[in-house]
Amino acid sequence: xxxxxxxxxxxxxxxxxxxxxxxxxxxxxxxxxxxxxxxxxxxxxxxxxxxxxxxxxxxxxxxxxxxxxxxxxxxxxxxxxxxxxxxxxxxxxxxxxxxxxxxxxxxxxxxxxxxxxxxxxxxxxxxxxxxxxxxxxxxxxxxxxxxxxxxxxxxxxxxxxxxxxxxxxxxxxxxxxxxxxxxxxxxxxxxxxxxxxxxxxxxxxxxxxxxxxxxxxxxxxxxxxxxxxxxxxxxxxxxxxxxxxxxxxxxxxxxxxxxxxxxxxxxxxxxxxxxxxxxxxxxxxxxxxxxxxxxxxxxxxxxxxxxxxxxxxxxxxxxxxxxxxxxxxxxxxxxxxxxxxxxxxxxxxxxxxxxxxxxxxxxxxxxxxxxxxxxxxxxxxxxxxxxxxxxxxxxxxxxxxxxxxxxxxxxxxxxxxxxxxxxxxxxxxxxxxxxxxxxxxxxxxxxxxxxxxxxxxxxxxxxxxxxxxxxxxxxxxxxxxxxxxxxxxxxxxxxxxxxxxxxxxxxxxxxxxxxxxxxxxxxxxxxxxxxxxxxxxxxxxxxxxxxxxxxxxxxxxxxxxxxxxxxxxxxxxxxxxxxxxxxxxxxxxxxxxxxxxxxxxx
Numbered sequence: 001x002x003x004x005x006x007x008x009x010x011x012x013x014x015x016x017x018x019x020x021x022x023x024x025x026x027x028x029x030x031x032x033x034x035x036x037x038x039x040x041x042x043x044x045x046x047x048x049x050x051x052x053x054x055x056x057x058x059x060x061x062x063x064x065x066x067x068x069x070x071x072x073x074x075x076x077x078x079x080x081x082x083x084x085x086x087x088x089x090x091x092x093x094x095x096x097x098x099x100x101x102x103x104x105x106x107x108x109x110x111x112x113x114x115x116x117x118x119x120x121x122x123x124x125x126x127x128x129x130x131x132x133x134x135x136x137x138x139x140x141x142x143x144x145x146x147x148x149x150x151x152x153x154x155x156x157x158x159x160x161x162x163x164x165x166x167x168x169x170x171x172x173x174x175x176x177x178x179x180x181x182x183x184x185x186x187x188x189x190x191x192x193x194x195x196x197x198x199x200x201x202x203x204x205x206x207x208x209x210x211x212x213x214x215x216x217x218x219x220x221x222x223x224x225x226x227x228x229x230x231x232x233x234x235x236x237x238x239x240x241x242x243x244x245x246x247x248x249x250x251x252x253x254x255x256x257x258x259x260x261x262x263x264x265x266x267x268x269x270x271x272x273x274x275x276x277x278x279x280x281x282x283x284x285x286x287x288x289x290x291x292x293x294x295x296x297x298x299x300x301x302x303x304x305x306x307x308x309x310x311x312x313x314x315x316x317x318x319x320x321x322x323x324x325x326x327x328x329x330x331x332x333x334x335x336x337x338x339x340x341x342x343x344x345x346x347x348x349x350x351x352x353x354x355x356x357x358x359x360x361x362x363x364x365x366x367x368x369x370x371x372x373x374x375x376x377x378x379x380x381x382x383x384x385x386x387x388x389x390x391x392x393x394x395x396x397x398x399x400x401x402x403x404x405x406x407x408x409x410x411x412x413x414x415x416x417x418x419x420x421x422x423x424x425x426x427x428x429x430x431x432x433x434x435x436x437x438x439x440x441x442x443x444x445x446x447x448x449x450x451x452x453x454x455x456x457x458x459x460x461x462x463x464x465x466x467x468x469x470x471x472x473x474x475x476x477x478x479x480x481x482x483x484x485x486x487x488x489x490x491x492x493x494x495x496x497x498x499x500x501x502x503x504x505x506x507x508x509x510x511x512x513x514x515x516x517x518x519x520x521x522x523x524x525x526x527x528x529x530x531x532x533x534x535x536x537x538x539x540x541x542x543x544x545x546x547x548x549x550x551x552x553x554x555x556x557x558x559x560x561x562x563x564x565x566x567x568x569x570x571x572x573x574x575x576x577x578x579x580x581x582x583x584x585x586x587x588x589x590x591x592x593x594x595x596x597x598x599x600x601x602x
Contacts, residue, residue, distance in 0.1 A: 523588020
């Protein structure tokens with residue numbers, strides 16, 4: 001066994017000479033003890049601690065720092081007779097267990113039984129074994145003569161193959177402490193305690209509360225998830241940030257060097273971003289933050305929370321500042337082309353987000369990076385209206401997308417409404433894709449870091465999909481009219497799409513048809529999901545928020561299946577042509593593949 005080297009609780013450079021003799025003495029004692037005592041009991045499955053029950057009578061591999069501190073095993077318990085270290089640092093007198101690994105962001109549970117012959121406090125920590133001597137968990141408990149069971153859950157803010165578990169006895173009068181049933185076990189992923197999933201849920205609740213267009217909602221989701229991702233990367237050091245890696249130093253005395261809390265950093269990043277984006281629209285996130293705090297692991301202390309807050313606030317500020325002048329506030333009014341084939345208001349509503357194609361993308365070089373060709377390969381409005389493809393697609397919408405269609409099947413009607421989510425009070429198209437991301441993430445049992453990256457990639461791709469789709473809608477020479485307008489121009493009034501409001505009034509989104517935003521979002525989402533999981537063949541049960549498909553669940557055989565059904569749904573709903581769907585899927589897939597290849601790399 002390697003000589004026991006003291007962890008974070010003292011400065012090696014300053015104390016090396018004084019400790020050398022102690023280290024050599026302990027090493028020699030450990031070697032001699034190993035010759036006459038039993039081999040330590042193996043840890044239980046999953047348990048990182050060797051000989052935490054002391055049932056075989058051995059004290060190995062537990063070590064003490066001071067020669068005056070003795071350890072024995074009596075009645076299956078470790079008895080620690082501590083030195084009198086009143087007035088000295090708490091780390092002056094230690095019993096520890098070296099040489100086990102912890103993984104960044106992995107949840108763990110530390111448990112132990114303890115009592116003492118006098119009332120006293122005991123500090124316990126799981127720390128790095130080398131500089132910086134920071135703790136993944138650092139808690140103090142009150143001991144009495146009655147044995148109590150102590151349990152602390154924590155998510156390690158760092159990964160270390162050589163961590164150490166320490167019981168700190170210094171700073172108090174001599175006493176005898178009894179320890180038993182010590183274990184440190186990885187915990188299974190629990191979606192209820194994942195801050196990424198939690199704050200994404202808060203975001204979707206905001207979508208439902210505010211009737212936001214998919215353009216602004218996708219932008220705001222990207223800022224939120226980029227900030228949470230950057231906070232997680234900054235705390236753990238794992239992965240590449242989107243915007244900023246907040247420097248994490250380790251101030252404090254050797255007795256109080258703390259790492260930032262991963263949960264606190266993510267919570268603060270999310271709270272600050274949501275408050276900045278939606279606070280002015282009457283939304284308060286104080287209750288949401290209180291809920292996040294309540295779900296944090298029990299092993300997080302106040303100092304770790306304070307440091308996590310600092311990291312999270314910096315990550316939020318950097319991502320908000322980066323989008324301060326991205327063009328999303330451009331409210332220049334839309335000028336109608338005013339010719340046959342060109343878009344004009346439907347349902348009496350003005351054009352939504354006419355300048356969104358000019359917004360600075362999150363990953364793309366520009367909104368037109370993957371701009372598709374004009375519909376049916378036309379050169380202009382007159383050319384388009386003369387094509388057979390256009391006439392065929394208008395007839396398809398008339399026959400399959402009308403409110404009273406005799407050709408549309410019951411399943412196609414269900415598909416139409418299932419993927420709609422156009423109406424106020426729903427989580428809108430980006431929210432549905434975030435929900436499906438969550439369904440798959442929970443199914444695959446992803447942890448915090450994996451979810452931070454996955455949701456970050458999905459959010460960035462949806463934001464850029466909106467910019468790319470709205471570029472094609474408004475920034476090209478054909479701003480295509482919607483099917484309801486096209487059919488009225490050729491057949492007169494009377495035809496209405498299947499799409500409708502909660503009250504049953506016919507409804508068509510207020511922006512040009514080509515290309516489909518739903519299809520572009522779906523293509524970007526499927527490309528990211530396939531890139532992240534390395535396969536399309538992941539089946540899942542998809543859900544919806546649409547009021548006309550309440551309780552409907554559709555089984556998807558893979559990500560492409562979901563994306564293609566999403567795109568086709570707009571034909572059955574009567575609001576898009578087939579080339580809107582096909583070009584939207586292709587554009588979205590290019591966007592998603594580009595985002596996955598160039599952002600949030602591991």
